[in-house]
Amino acid sequence: MSPRVGVVTFPGSLDDRDAARAVRIAGGEAVALWHGDDDLHGVDAVVLPGGFSYGDYLRCGAIARFAPVMASLVDAAKGGLPVLGICNGFQILCESHLLPGALTRNDSLHFICRDQRLRIEDTSSTWTADYAAGQEIVIPLKNGEGGFVADERTLDMLEGEGRVVARYLEVNPNGSRRDIAGIRNERGNVVGLMPHPEHAVEELTGPSTDGLAFFTSVLNSLVASS
Amino acid sequence: MARVVVDVMLKPEILDPQGRAVQGALGRLGLTGVTDVRQGKQFVIDIEGDLEGERLELMHRLAEELLSNPVIEDYRMQVLPDAQDVAQ
Numbered sequence: 001m002s003p004r005v006g007v008v009t010f011p012g013s014l015d016d017r018d019a020a021r022a023v024r025i026a027g028g029e030a031v032a033l034w035h036g037d038d039d040l041h042g043v044d045a046v047v048l049p050g051g052f053s054y055g056d057y058l059r060c061g062a063i064a065r066f067a068p069v070m071a072s073l074v075d076a077a078k079g080g081l082p083v084l085g086i087c088n089g090f091q092i093l094c095e096s097h098l099l100p101g102a103l104t105r106n107d108s109l110h111f112i113c114r115d116q117r118l119r120i121e122d123t124s125s126t127w128t129a130d131y132a133a134g135q136e137i138v139i140p141l142k143n144g145e146g147g148f149v150a151d152e153r154t155l156d157m158l159e160g161e162g163r164v165v166a167r168y169l170e171v172n173p174n175g176s177r178r179d180i181a182g183i184r185n186e187r188g189n190v191v192g193l194m195p196h197p198e199h200a201v202e203e204l205t206g207p208s209t210d211g212l213a214f215f216t217s218v219l220n221s222l223v224a225s226s
Numbered sequence: 227m228a229r230v231v232v233d234v235m236l237k238p239e240i241l242d243p244q245g246r247a248v249q250g251a252l253g254r255l256g257l258t259g260v261t262d263v264r265q266g267k268q269f270v271i272d273i274e275g276d277l278e279g280e281r282l283e284l285m286h287r288l289a290e291e292l293l294s295n296p297v298i299e300d301y302r303m304q305v306l307p308d309a310q311d312v313a314q
Contacts, residue, residue, distance in 0.1 A: 104241070
């Protein structure tokens, strides 16, 4: 039986269907999870998708963080459940303190939508194991508040522990400190990424299929550990 | 009846692109000598009864955990005794 990957829908999520589709294309079973339901329905991993949960009111991800599903998810993530937060999902993971730092308004003040080149810097996480270290990929990026910030000590810690998962190449689109596009927690099961791998899983609809390995990584890891 | 006013500002070391854009506009509109603009938020919360004890502690905690993000923001909270007085 293929691993079951939950995709949470919050009010204002946009990319939940694409995330579910990416899971299916990668060979997994996608399970729809609802923000108001604190039951994770026994899924083997969870994707927090992109979008504008609660209209980005207050701060991006600030209200979603307190949704009933998040209480269960935070506990499960601390116990090792693989969790990938993409864009708004990354913001929710930071607001939940599952990942350090915060995402702030792009330094240009513009909403950026482009195909972005990245370098995968860490392949030890559950979500990046299928990439080669240093591999360059191109996947869509679309955000208005994607500037990753943290204090210098935290940035040094992330770098020192190899927890920068992906870095922007060629241009830094949003003013992220040290060109950081994605990070992981200490254990490597929780990853936050500002660009969108779920939009790059099929030649017909994406700029590449470079995003697919995020999803095959977690599925292969789940199969190997079962 | 009490009124709680919570001001939330980005920490000084966090870049504030919105404040910078406002600073540029002030200059273009003829205001000379503007050296810095920081943009923040103000929450005005009216609440029944006196705010004290556990409820005051909870209000403080929610100002820190919900209304602000301590990673990037500072908050300042004032409790005003009577919303009616404040409104006048």
